Amino acid sequence: MSGHGTPIPMTSRPAGPLNGTADVPGDKSISHRSLILGALTVGETRISGLLEGEDVLDTARAMRAFGAEVTDLGGGDWSVHGVGVGGFAEPETVIDCGNAGTGVRLIMGAMATSPITATFTGDASLCKRPMGRITDPLTLFGAQAVGRSGGRLPLTMVGAEAPVPVRYVTPMPSAQVKSAVLLAGLNAPGQTVVIEQEATRDHSERMLRGFGAELTVDETEEGRVITLTGQPELMPQDIVVPRDPSSAAFPVCAALITEGSDVLVPNIGLNPTRAGLFTTLIEMGADLTYENERETGGEPVADLRAKFSPAMTGIEVPPDRAPSMIDEYPVLSVVACFAEGVTHMPGIKELRVKESDRIDAMAQGLRACGATVDETEDSMSVHGLGQKGLPGGGTCQAHLDHRIAMSFMVAGMGAQKPVKIDDAGPIATSFPIFEPLMTRLGAQLVRSNA
Template sequence: MKTDHAPSSVRALTVHAPRAPLSGSVHVPGDKSISHRSLMFAALARGTTHITGLLEGEDVLRTADAMRALGADITREGAGQWCVQGCGLDGLREPADVLDMGNSGTAARLLSGILASHGFTSVMTGDASLRGRPMKRVTDPLAATGATFLSRQGGRLPLAIAGNANPPPLAYRLPMASAQVKSAVLLAGLNAAGETRVEEPVATRDHTENMLRHFGAQVRVEPMGAGGRVITLQGRPDLVARDIVVPGDPSSAAFVLVAALLVPGSKVTVRGVGLNPLRTGLFTSLREMGADLAISNERVEGGEPVGDLTATAGALHGVDVPATRAPSMIDEYPVLAVAAAHATGQSRFRGLEELRVKESDRLAATVALLEANGIKVDVVGDDMIVHGTGGAIPGGGLVETRMDHRLAMSAIVMGLAARKPVSVDDTAFIDTSFPGFVGLMNSIGAGLAA
């Protein structure tokens, strides 16, 4: 499947501390996790779904392309406004070409569940970063559907899937917390007669469960010991189109808010941010560090809690973040590490093994980001210990982003708070999750060179 969405050239950037405080009120793009799921579920439903606030980043555009290739009619009607004419669960067709998922691990892993439970053959690939990321954590449980998977060594893309149109219901206990694996198993269970059951040891983001209910599926969620949950899905539901409003992505809001907390004198509001409690671990951690982070105008939109967040700059202190919080903030650790570098005292982030299999080895990349800019960091097992500078980040380093959009944005935030300019080797991949990031930051006074 040919697309023209991939970033076409390297965009290096040197970031200086702004001459004045950051200020203003902004919207961030729609939640990426919900945007992916909106397109997938709308394609699997009967009828026409209108989506408002869809993230139009590279990752989500790949999902739109893939669902079109599988038979859904998907059109863009305006900025963030999309219309999906669904196929129904039995209406997907074999794609005529390879499905190129670009940089999106979420899209590739969730789509695997759909493809495993339909009776045709498909092939997925991605960019160099995605082709290096493991898929066995998804294909191993999905093999119980009767689907056949053929991949490169280590379970890496390209991945060929010969699906089974009559899969049995699955029963799977996640060995580690992963919303992507949970969602892939539930998506496969949609086409199975009977109940699919997933046990997760720690509660992970529940957008898939919420959206299943939104489209008419029967989903039960029951507590399991030590903070875990059991999710049960009744297979072969009649999914019926329903409109969706996508809230602002808390993972994207994180970069704007942390920048406001670190640049002296700043005060910035991000409006309409998703406040799902399984996504707000960063905000909890920042408050524990002493951050002035206020929530206002709380409401519910499209089944998800939403509110406006205002960050006011001030002193921060070190924090000890428990491993149990990792699923609710797994994408925010790099920018939290920047906040910890600015804070007074030592911060310890526990249980970060999941960071090793993100767009890059995000744990190693975060350590390199900090060390390149004069911050002392220790890694003990799967824990990262950041030694704060009390507001005196040296800076002056070159950050290798490794095709990782969140690392690039974290480096930019660090540059805004550092004494010396921070160089970022490539910002092109920021578009995968946050198109217009540089422009938005400049609108609040960041002064980033285009």
């Protein structure tokens, strides 16, 4: 059984050309942060283009539980009347974050320096994920956390009565850890400092500045040093959420491996800390171009055009690129099956503690579809099959993971035989319109136990 209810088996059959425009949902990372930062302002923040997937809706419900007034205005437009930094009220019920790892970790950070107590839970997948990486630095502020073994959910966080600022070196490249510490630092006096050896997605830094926080970033021998001055008065904003590059990855990659395809994916956020997949695909020889490049709300944006690319070659993906594409390795491993030679993906140990063990999940599923995949604790290598492509014909386990489910559905579009997954339900957490969007482009997705 999945965490969302009755499993929804789905089969992706080899498709004809995929053609048209793919209007993917708003960026998930920016959507979460827009709601949380809006709740920490005094006044009304207006958000347009919010991703209305289950993960983000869970964050919206959580902000209401902490006292913010969050209103769905329709058509992706939302209003948040915030309570100010340090103004969170104590929730009356348990905060259920569903499948949202980003949501629960950022919310914990946002409430950890307020003198309130909150209990967090989630679905079966989220309750398996490690939270110690978040709760450990939050206890340095004076918060307390009590959860199941391994720091897993359900977990109760007792916010600090008298928070102190923190200087914290992140032990692994994680935007969630960095962001949780910065959000906690908002209600701590003085300066909170986060040091990361490898740069991770910087939406939190950009957006904190946009809301009026005093934040500096310095590149030093010690690493990337982010300094936040605590207890600011955040100012409400009008936010236009760019479309999600992680969601754009699926129609882009499907077009590259499906003969005759030509797909335009407009208004995609191309923050350099998020665009590693597209750089990698171009290095592999993909026919992928950026059109109408521009800047919106401090974030670089462009329209992506992806065409069938029968002459791609495998490459060694630089390990230092991993933070900028960590969520895209599953679908990259699918594309790698259609390239000549081996695509080696090192430095991806973080994939083992996502919604599922994504290295194992992709390796097992691709092998069931006729591919040769090698894996180590922190790497995956896919032996490409060239123009003949993936044989297909396998049934793959989604492991309650939206990106695993969508990656195998993309595989079936270009494979020789259909590819089936046991449960497409989790796709709704980040890309609720995936099925109709891909079908309009020409994909053949069938809900069936057959």
